[in-house]
Amino acid sequence: MKCAHCKEEVSAWKKTCPKCGKETGSQVVLYREKTWNVIKKVARFIKKAFLYLLDRAIFYAKKSWPHIKKFFSVKKNVYITAGALAGLILIFVILGLLRGPSVEPPILDLGDPVAELEQSVPFTGAVLSVDELTSPIYGFEMVVPFGAYDELTPFDITTQTIESHNLGDAFTPITPLINIDNGHTFSNEPLTLTIPIELEEGEFAMGFYFNPETNSLEGIPMKNLTTTEITLFTYHFSSIVISKISIDDLLTLTNVTNPYVDTGFVPGVDDWQFTNYGSFLAQGGHCAGQVLTMSWYYHTQKMANDEPALYNRFDNVGFEATESFMEDDHLGYRFASVIQNLLDFTSEDFYDYLSFAGDDEQLIYFAFSYAMVITEKPQLMAIYSHDEFGDIVSGHAIMAYKMQGYDIYVADPNYPGQTNRKVHFDTSLGVYEFEPYSSGANAQAILDDGALLYDDIFYIGESALIDYEAIGEEYNKVLDGTIGDEYFPTLEAIFLSEYDQNVDDQVWMDVTGDEITLGTTHNDVMACYLQNKVVIAVTANHLDAVYTLYQGDQLIEGPYYASEDGYIYYEVELVNGENEIGVLAEIVVDGDRYYADFMRIKINYTAGVTTECAATIVGRYNFYSRSDGQNLVQNHYIIIREDGTFTESYTINDPLYTSVIDGTWTIAPGQNAGENILYLTFGSQTDTYEVLDNYQWLRYAPSDVIFLFQKES
Incomplete structure (x- = not known):
């Protein structure tokens, strides 16, 4: 029969299509489920009847044998008891027929x-x-x-x-x-x-x-x-x-005029949903890790255990799916990187191990053909690109999953979900060689330098060159959420539970289970400028980490370096009910940022009474404008504290750098009402600001350029 959704051939006994992951619409399955429901109802009735009769029989047995004899002397009771026993036997027989043989015959x-x-x-x-x-x-x-x-x-x-x-x-x-x-x-x-x-x-x-x-x-x-x-x-x-x-028979099996060799694997259903951009652990890309893990999952989980299709299964786990946003796919991203780390496809040593087969590309083509014909499984393909001197400039891993004619269809981690990518084997004029395949070591390399042509194609198979048991062990860590923790800087978060003017007396609590619950008394223990807000501090415990804040899949701010204490602080505006933020951690290596971790935090908030702030210099002032119209830095702000200290911070993009200045402040009356003079002192330097509009603005004019900062409400 054909699947009701993807129209591909599928067994009539399958409820879920192995190709599209949706229900097949099989009438056989529907009839089987209806039959099973009827059987269960009948079984429950027979069970109740049998237990009732057994209870009655035991009751009479306790009285004496004459009573038992009397019970069975009534033909109706004999018939009911015999019918119940016969019904139970029938149920077991039907169940045995529906289940079929429990063990497949050996191949x-x-x-x-x-x-x-x-x-x-x-x-x-x-x-x-x-x-x-x-x-x-x-x-x-x-x-x-x-x-x-x-x-x-x-x-x-x-x-x-x-x-x-x-x-x-x-x-x-x-x-x-x-x-x-x-x-x-x-x-x-x-x-x-x-x-x-x-x-x-x-x-x-x-x-x-x-x-x-x-x-x-x-x-x-x-x-x-x-x-x-x-x-x-x-x-x-x-x-x-x-x-x-026979080679003729093998070519016939994959000839374009005959049904193609199809393993059942479908990009967009069975590959990963994220793109191969590399990570802190796999900075050159994790193509082999993606291919190996999606192949392993397809065989051992989807096909063997009837688990859901891989595509989007681990998308933003625990929260609403964000299909077009890959940054929150941290479990899959780390899984692919960890497995990539077990086998370096880009090393010259590994290439040397494979180069023996490069002299006969026809044998390699036959290996892909025959392996898919016999095993009906996708096969790992290693490809390499060379410069004009014959030296390797890039290695990449893709997965062959279907053949038609002399085309090998491949799933490429640089192009997830695409079903039209293929490697062609040229047989014209007796050439018998692979045409170069266009891709890159990773997606970022393609964006930066354009695609490369890969002229060496090798057959890897499945587990011959990688420990499949190790993949299974790491997958268990995906399920418990700890994958990659021993390799990657991992995000941790705390939140301000009770505010105090003295920083040392403030109470901070760990964010556990990626969730914070705040009740109606939250505003009572916060400063007036933190009403209906929560302060969350996040760290990956790495000096070169930068952090980006998201709500859903929308970028709010960043990337920024952490403060001197290793944390980056976010003041999150709260609405009554459920709130959510996401934080991406990347590690800067030689000026480039590499994926490390992603954390989503849900904040359940029940709003209480709001305390308005009296006019004061204390609070946060965010950069508003320069008189020359330029904007040379990001995240420029000044925080004035009640204890007489201040912090000024800003981030430069090229190269990425965050400046943090700490010092003390004093304030003096200005000439006009609602205006004051603010002095910020750090080291031997003191900067002078005008405080305008009853503490709502700071004006700084060190030269011909005037800077304006607006107080955060």
């Missing part, structure tokens, strides 16, 4: 394990070989380089014959299942595995992991392929099988 029917090799590998590395002539993997060789493991690591290698499988005609195993057990230890360095095979001319072969727990296969990157051996490239081991296919 591989295997023989008993046969021992092939046992050997321990020291820190210095080793070569493991199977030299027994009668072995089905005679000539097998595994190279473990120096430093691959931190300690002596035992390897146990066995084989199992593949008696049969249910993977279709495209899967033809040409080796037994090779089980390599090293305690599931992930290596520090890439390992190569050479396996003997027999191929005819015009055939292609590829290695696959077999996972008996998930009953699935996964493609493995290859270093080399000949008619007599295949060399695989990996960081970990499990069970491996080599399968072959």
